[in-house]
Amino acid sequence: MDYQQLIEEVYQEVQEENLKGKVADYIPEIATVDPNQFGIALVDIKGNVFGVGDHQKPFSIQSISKVHTLTMVFNFFNSKLWTRVNVEPSGDPFNSIAQLEYEKGIPRNPFINAGALVITDALCSKFEKPIEQVSAFINELAGETCVMVNNDVKNSEMDHGERNTALAYFLKSFKNFNNPIDQVLEVYFSHCAMEMSCVDLAKSFSFLANDGYSIFADRQVLTESQSRRVNALMLTCGFYDEAGEFAYKVGLPGKSGVGGGVAAVMPHKFSIAVWSPELNEKGNSVKAIRALELLTDKLSFSLF
Ligand code: GLN
Numbered sequence: 347m348d349y350q351q352l353i354e355e356v357y358q359e360v361q362e363e364n365l366k367g368k369v370a371d372y373i374p375e376i377a378t379v380d381p382n383q384f385g386i387a388l389v390d391i392k393g394n395v396f397g398v399g400d401h402q403k404p405f406s407i408q409s410i411s412k413v414h415t416l417t418m419v420f421n422f423f424n425s426k427l428w429t430r431v432n433v434e435p436s437g438d439p440f441n442s443i444a445q446l447e448y449e450k451g452i453p454r455n456p457f458i459n460a461g462a463l464v465i466t467d468a469l470c471s472k473f474e475k476p477i478e479q480v481s482a483f484i485n486e487l488a489g490e491t492c493v494m495v496n497n498d499v500k501n502s503e504m505d506h507g508e509r510n511t512a513l514a515y516f517l518k519s520f521k522n523f524n525n526p527i528d529q530v531l532e533v534y535f536s537h538c539a540m541e542m543s544c545v546d547l548a549k550s551f552s553f554l555a556n557d558g559y560s561i562f563a564d565r566q567v568l569t570e571s572q573s574r575r576v577n578a579l580m581l582t583c584g585f586y587d588e589a590g591e592f593a594y595k596v597g598l599p600g601k602s603g604v605g606g607g608v609a610a611v612m613p614h615k616f617s618i619a620v621w622s623p624e625l626n627e628k629g630n631s632v633k634a635i636r637a638l639e640l641l642t643d644k645l646s647f648s649l650f
Pocket of ligand 1: 503
């Protein structure tokens with residue numbers, strides 16, 4: 347399989363379709379990015395890197411960072427984590443508060459905001475300098491220093507963070523929150539405001555294509571069984587209320603962010619990151635999803 351030719355073909359075809367969406371504007375600082383950017387990077391299981399378009403340009407990874415933070419706490423808490431967060435798809439938008447009340451403060455999964463806040467709370471319980479340690483962890487997975495926290499994006503989200511703040515208080519009312527709310531929110535907004543390129547993002551997901559072993563970090567990051575479980579969660583919950591459609595069209599475990607990025611994994615073959623800022627009404631990148639659909643259609647193998 348010539349991956350470079352494959353992603354170039356996909357890139358061209360998507361560009362010709364001239365798809366349109368809307369850049370996330372509820373984080374004002376993100377609304378200022380050039381909407382026409384588009385990049386794809388693929389990293390095969392041996393660590394070879396292929397790229398096209400704006401694949402080397404750093405962008406705001408937003409909710410994709412929830413996979414990195416989940417990985418960090420999964421290592422510490424293992425299955426005990428699932429007493430605080432469930433592993434069911436929600437069918438609701440990423441920032442929904444609706445299910446939290448009747449599910450008694452146990453979020454449906456670690457990728458909706460409520461679940462990710464519990465994960466960040468657990469992170470704050472175990473790590474003394476969580477923001478630095480998340481950055482260091484992602485740098486290690488990518489095999490180079492590549493992560494930068496964009497403080498303008500972080501502050502912009504903090505200034506408009508009413509919904510996430512409400513979720514945190516709600517979780518606390520159910521005693522599913524152990525650290526000071528302000529501290530956890532700052533760590534959450536900081537890891538969402540991390541910037542990196544498609545190349546580095548795809549490298550940082552490589553261990554999930556490789557049964558938990560990162561060739562860039564040269565170590566077993568998760569056990570094989572944990573790695574499979576993170577992939578199962580991405581397949582069922584990685585795109586919120588569009589998870590079913592993504593599984594149907596693309597058929598890969600993946601995670602999106604409102605910065606327009608999507609990172610996905612073809613186990614035992616490759617990891618891939620696609621970025622384009624314009625989003626559909628579910629908050630997922632229009633071009634990135636289309637690119638992955640075309641790409642998996644063209645492959646001679648699949649997850650299934
Ligand atoms: N930081 C964003 C938020 O909490 C992340 C959302 C996303 O990328 N889906 O709203």
